Amino acid sequence: MELSVVTAVYNGEAHLEEAVHSILNQTLNDFEYIIVNDGSNDRTREILDRLTDPRVKVIHSEMNNGAANALNTGIHEARGEWIALQDADDVSIEHRLQRQLDYIKSHPEFAAVGALIQCISGEESIDPDFLKMESFFFNAKDPERFRDEQFYSTPICHGTGFFSKSAFQNIGGYDPNFKIAYDYDLWSRMFEEGEIGRVPEILYQYRVRTHSLAHTNRIETTCEVLLSTFKSIVKVKFGHLNRIPKLLLLGSQKEIAFYKEKIASRNRYSEMLFLEQKMSAIKKAYSLYRFHKIDGIVLASNSQADRSFRYFVSKGLSFGSQVFKVWIPDELS
Template identity: 25%
Template sequence: MPEMNGQPLLSYIVLSYNYEEYIGTTLRSILEQTVQDFEIVVVDDCSRDRSVEVVRSFNDPRIRLIVNEHNLGGAGSYNRAVQAARGTWLVNLDADDWIAPNKAEIQLRAVQKDPRLDIIGTHVKILDHEGKPHPDAPSLEAGINQPHNLNLVQNWVGMNWLCRSSSMVRREAHLRIGLDDAAMVRAPDYELWTRALRMGCKFAVVPQQLTFMRLHKRGVTHADPLGQFLELSYAMMRNLIPLAEARALHPTVESIIAWVARHGELCKLEPRHAYRLLGIVLATPEFPDFTAFRSEVLSDEPDNALVRAGRRALTTYREGSPGFAYANKLERDIGEFIHARNYWQAQAEHWERVYHMRRTRYTPRRIAAALLRRAKIAPELLRKLDGYR
């Protein structure tokens, strides 16, 4: 059995939460690697199943298990693993995925060819929860497994082409760029990758399907489209826009603003919040973390400058431009919302007036008097009706 001697070359980071049926496959795929100079740092985020027992069943001193005392979420658990890892390279692998036996060997070979590399991914093969080919795999893989140059800012606009489970990150570079934003749930890896790009890290992707990724309902990335939209917007505002401006990539800045303005999730925000988000993307103020950004977007405090900036951003999409139709749709939605609000408010006031009027008009005494009046004229009405027979 291999023993740990000094600093390992690779530190595999495996995050687990209720993945007892998968994590055994994940760990075996690491133990079967052709490069054996590694440690495995497993962080269990308070699993309620037998995940911890499965990890402990592997009798290998290179496996280090960290069990959180309370639930930290994916980003918080990842940060614990990064701080505990000792390897020259940090190799990410989610507890429901697995890798080909020669993955690390091929990625290290790419580093030998280009020692400037800091982050190396691979192409992926997408499977379902049972490890069988996913029905959507052909279309998904056709988009992901393309020769995307991840060193170009424009290739990151609204898209994450780097699968975390395929990535290998130089530890020295990771410590320089910092940890995950622990408040992010849907796209912490996207924020980390775009921050690495902003801070000068060099990317590469091995064009071989060496990572096997499960796509199933328990994944968190696409479970909250609005939350993901806000996290992506934050990452682009924080990392991509300053980098694009520094490189004088003005069309890229325009495409980022257009991506936010055209996104379907923007209409799910209340109008003032949608305008605030666009205003923030234009102004790019500094925020300590995603929590502060989200609080500012969803704030109800009046900030006419941000709201005006956001509204003006939509007016730049004139007729004939790509954003014109969306700008019109948002303005129509806002107008319809105001119209509906005014209509139902008027209806409520009308029925309240009717209720009070009837309550004062139709007292028991008045109702009885009306019935008596009708009783008196009933015989005359009957005679008239008989005349038409």
């Protein structure tokens, strides 16, 4: 079996049929399609039980265990060498699977690839300009910089994900500790297995839902992204230490306060020190690193970050090895 498509769904009755049929009607038809019903209590089970296509395998979970767990279950059952994701309320363009399969096979340096997206609305009417802006958020990202932004940005839209099952297994799959940022966490670790690329054409319609967890709980989304960032930095860059690394966060007073209030008690991955992002503190941070008092420096991405970064580079430190960026939205900082 060359390809398996995996969908996790929870209470997805509104758009599930459209999502499923966008996969079953692909120009490429030799694949299996595993759909995990993650304890839905709407008509999801009824919709899935009506499917008769022999390529489909439905797994019903009696309890809602979260998307990360459901996706891990589906991918564990998959027989394919390659895994294609399909989110339960989105739509794949009819030649998506063929294009991504051809693309990743012709680029052996890639462990995963995505695609350009078109944002669409769901039950509620959403301003077309907002949809264009959301599309631009993913599509404008430069694939040449994906690795540079490994700990700072999500390279591809989750539902466009197409990757090697062996690479997924090697990095340990999705982390169920993350209820919102499980995709961000997965991609940051996928770089351990190879590059992440993107087919340069629109192959996926991403449905924007203003009531999704990521939109309605911005603070928790930010917390999960930051926790995932620290986890990945520690695992990828400091795993050889065999101890909890000590990192220094350079940020504004508000950013440091946000970390201490929302993140500190949940960050079991690293020990943190803090300095307000001023020139004297930047020099002190370098001194601490030079004399092995800290293992790395984390910059809050604010107006001072570029100045700090240039200073550290001038001292021989490099981005993604000793110096890292994290993101806190302006309205939360």
